[in-house]
Amino acid sequence: MKKHNFYAGPAILAPEVKEKASQAALDYQGIGLSLMELSHRGKEFVEILDKTQSHVREILSLSDEYAVLFLTGGASTQFFMTAMNLLDQNETAGYVDTGSWSSKAIKEAKSFGNIEVLASSSDKNYNYIPKAYDIPNNLKYLHLTGNNTIFGTQTKMWPEINCPIVCDMSSDIFSREIPVNKFGLIYAGAQKNVGPAGVTLVIVKKDIVGKIERQIPTMLNYATHIAKNSSFNTPPVFPIYVTMLTMEWIIKNGGAKAMEQRNQRKAETLYNEIDRNELFVGTCNTEDRSPMNATFVLKNENLGTDFLRLCEDAGIVGIKGHKSVGGFRASMYNALEHESVEVLVSIMQEMVKKFG
Amino acid sequence: MKKHNFYAGPAILAPEVKEKASQAALDYQGIGLSLMELSHRGKEFVEILDKTQSHVREILSLSDEYAVLFLTGGASTQFFMTAMNLLDQNETAGYVDTGSWSSKAIKEAKSFGNIEVLASSSDKNYNYIPKAYDIPNNLKYLHLTGNNTIFGTQTKMWPEINCPIVCDMSSDIFSREIPVNKFGLIYAGAQKNVGPAGVTLVIVKKDIVGKIERQIPTMLNYATHIAKNSSFNTPPVFPIYVTMLTMEWIIKNGGAKAMEQRNQRKAETLYNEIDRNELFVGTCNTEDRSPMNATFVLKNENLGTDFLRLCEDAGIVGIKGHKSVGGFRASMYNALEHESVEVLVSIMQEMVKKFG
Numbered sequence: 001m002k003k004h005n006f007y008a009g010p011a012i013l014a015p016e017v018k019e020k021a022s023q024a025a026l027d028y029q030g031i032g033l034s035l036m037e038l039s040h041r042g043k044e045f046v047e048i049l050d051k052t053q054s055h056v057r058e059i060l061s062l063s064d065e066y067a068v069l070f071l072t073g074g075a076s077t078q079f080f081m082t083a084m085n086l087l088d089q090n091e092t093a094g095y096v097d098t099g100s101w102s103s104k105a106i107k108e109a110k111s112f113g114n115i116e117v118l119a120s121s122s123d124k125n126y127n128y129i130p131k132a133y134d135i136p137n138n139l140k141y142l143h144l145t146g147n148n149t150i151f152g153t154q155t156k157m158w159p160e161i162n163c164p165i166v167c168d169m170s171s172d173i174f175s176r177e178i179p180v181n182k183f184g185l186i187y188a189g190a191q192k193n194v195g196p197a198g199v200t201l202v203i204v205k206k207d208i209v210g211k212i213e214r215q216i217p218t219m220l221n222y223a224t225h226i227a228k229n230s231s232f233n234t235p236p237v238f239p240i241y242v243t244m245l246t247m248e249w250i251i252k253n254g255g256a257k258a259m260e261q262r263n264q265r266k267a268e269t270l271y272n273e274i275d276r277n278e279l280f281v282g283t284c285n286t287e288d289r290s291p292m293n294a295t296f297v298l299k300n301e302n303l304g305t306d307f308l309r310l311c312e313d314a315g316i317v318g319i320k321g322h323k324s325v326g327g328f329r330a331s332m333y334n335a336l337e338h339e340s341v342e343v344l345v346s347i348m349q350e351m352v353k354k355f356g
Numbered sequence: 357m358k359k360h361n362f363y364a365g366p367a368i369l370a371p372e373v374k375e376k377a378s379q380a381a382l383d384y385q386g387i388g389l390s391l392m393e394l395s396h397r398g399k400e401f402v403e404i405l406d407k408t409q410s411h412v413r414e415i416l417s418l419s420d421e422y423a424v425l426f427l428t429g430g431a432s433t434q435f436f437m438t439a440m441n442l443l444d445q446n447e448t449a450g451y452v453d454t455g456s457w458s459s460k461a462i463k464e465a466k467s468f469g470n471i472e473v474l475a476s477s478s479d480k481n482y483n484y485i486p487k488a489y490d491i492p493n494n495l496k497y498l499h500l501t502g503n504n505t506i507f508g509t510q511t512k513m514w515p516e517i518n519c520p521i522v523c524d525m526s527s528d529i530f531s532r533e534i535p536v537n538k539f540g541l542i543y544a545g546a547q548k549n550v551g552p553a554g555v556t557l558v559i560v561k562k563d564i565v566g567k568i569e570r571q572i573p574t575m576l577n578y579a580t581h582i583a584k585n586s587s588f589n590t591p592p593v594f595p596i597y598v599t600m601l602t603m604e605w606i607i608k609n610g611g612a613k614a615m616e617q618r619n620q621r622k623a624e625t626l627y628n629e630i631d632r633n634e635l636f637v638g639t640c641n642t643e644d645r646s647p648m649n650a651t652f653v654l655k656n657e658n659l660g661t662d663f664l665r666l667c668e669d670a671g672i673v674g675i676k677g678h679k680s681v682g683g684f685r686a687s688m689y690n691a692l693e694h695e696s697v698e699v700l701v702s703i704m705q706e707m708v709k710k711f712g
Contacts, residue, residue, distance in 0.1 A: 001388065002388065003387070003388040003389050005389060005393055007393065007394065007395045007398075008395070009395070009590065010392060010393060010394060010395060010396060010590065010593055011393060012393050013390060013392060013393055018381060018382050018390045018392070018393075019382065021381045021382075021390075021392070022378045022379070022381040022382035022390075023378070025374060025377045025378040025381050026374050026375060026377075026378035027374075031359070032357065032358065032359040032671075033359050033361060033673070034369060034374045034377075034378075036366060036369060036374070036377070036552035036553070036598065037361055037363065037366060037367060037368050037369055037374075038363065038366060039363045039364070039365070039366060039674060040366060040553065042363075072428035072429050072430075072554070072592070073428050073429055073575060073589075074428075074575075074589045074590055075589075076574070076575045076588065076589035077575045077589075079573075079574075079575075080573035080574070080575065080576075084573075104574075107574075108573055108574060108575075111571060111573065189589075189590060191590055191593075196392035196593065196594055197392070197396065197590045197591065197592055197593045197594070198428070198554045198555070198592030198593065198594060198595055199554070215467055217435075217436035217440075217464055217467065218432070218435075218436070218460075218463075218464060219429060219430075219432045219433045219435075219436065219464075220436075232432065233429075233430045233431075233432035233433075233545075234365065234366065234430055234545060234547055234553045235553065235554075236428070236553055236554030236592065236595065237366055237547075237552065237553045237554065238552055238553070238554060238594060238595065239554055239592065239594065239595070242392065315388075317389070318395060
């Protein structure tokens, strides 16, 4: 039975990505060795790294002012590494608190400078994106979260400001077009739209690095990885290769613009059903709904077990909501086909026939 | 043609490890999804993590006093993370400088306390392991490097001391038996004897953590990963799975003791040839030679191209020496078969016939 993968992350990969990854794990390009057995200084991996970077540049229309780095440690490491690298102890950065991940970013950054929380939607369990907030003139950077995976909201407007935006785009990079020049630094754990778990994409405007006085361990200094082109130490070879394959798949399928259209169409199909269906209700402010992660609940919680069983019978996996919100979450990353959303919608309609 | 993989790292994996990894990348256990697409909170990966840890415990005979963590960032991250977590600014740790990696560990640690370099073999381009050195009584820990991948030496005696040993075993963990109770912390980038690049094994005695006053970012604090069992954030799922497969392979083949015997036999075969062959000479002090990485040079450097061509024709890869030593390096990790060493030896003998 075909599976419909709605996991929030690690998440769905395109079929051809999986096939090529599987082949490379056994025998890379017929050379008689697995990609996992090859030196990261050898010509095979150097070519992979180079291609992955140029694909990322192409998809985001990045200028040479930006470096494309493949690090590890996930967004959780970037929460402190951004502030550690960009903010001196007496400087101020602004943060907008739109969910659990923003909160963690704020907590970690506080060790490295003055952190001003400009707005928060914690008053309503993060079911909306704050928009009307003042942005001081003295900020070193403004930290935003592109997409809130847990709560199902997305930042759709990027404020006009005179400092760079630092943005956690773990769950929506490459899913839509972005005005990339507004950003000083974008970071993303790979395991949603980029590739598998085990690599962290960091896109950084080179001229914002090295402007502070703090001593930084070599491995935590962006300057190290810029200078050594993500190969100061052994990078995560296989996860980077799967990232390259995913970038190739995105480009072949029309790039960020086509992904955005494809994702909008899936989101409309699902949100229309959530709004039409008498048994379900969405948890977020309508205009802030994320095309990546749709969060919704059953009005009658007692029907949850029935719904999950029907989903399971239809091959749907990963639909259970995060504990902070409850209910259900359908993650619809780039590689998810419209057909999978239709299957989910049909189950929601079947629920009405049975229990409506 | 069969390849003989002498890469220093990322390095050879056992055939059955590659086959199972390849299958899991496409479809994990027939569930219709790649392992890379599954939630790290799901039952599949939780089971993998659990098995990987218990295999590591079994191979090393680890007591419950130790935690087994799967982190990222490689040994290069552990160079600072060990000192950051274990040493207060006014405390002293001892380091023995046996190569490039030790030197980097010393450099990074210096930001976090008093670092006393007790001995160094830098005077002879690290071609031996210092043994007669005084160990002060006031050390918080003694840092050693188990195996020096670049220079081809191995620490074979563990000093009797009254503080824990912190050890970089990136290139020899699981290759031999070790007196594990002497160690407070062992770290290892996976990409030699543990698994593929992208995961870092840390074995830490729990009672040495949390004894200092420094504030540490959440992701850099061993206590975080001990408390959350390596799942505070999304761990590198696929590299951990390949690690599990490698641990299974080690256990099936007799554990650390059998690996040590197997590795000793390979090392003897190669070092005997190096010593017997009139064209080649080993670069290290005989008693300190590493069974993992044999470094040797041609007495007549001009024959290098011929030797490398013969190696290539025989399917040998990864034999070129590191730039710090020059010449050649044969890395003979656990998964390398004795047959591959025999092929290398036959090429060295062929060289004598042609050029001797």
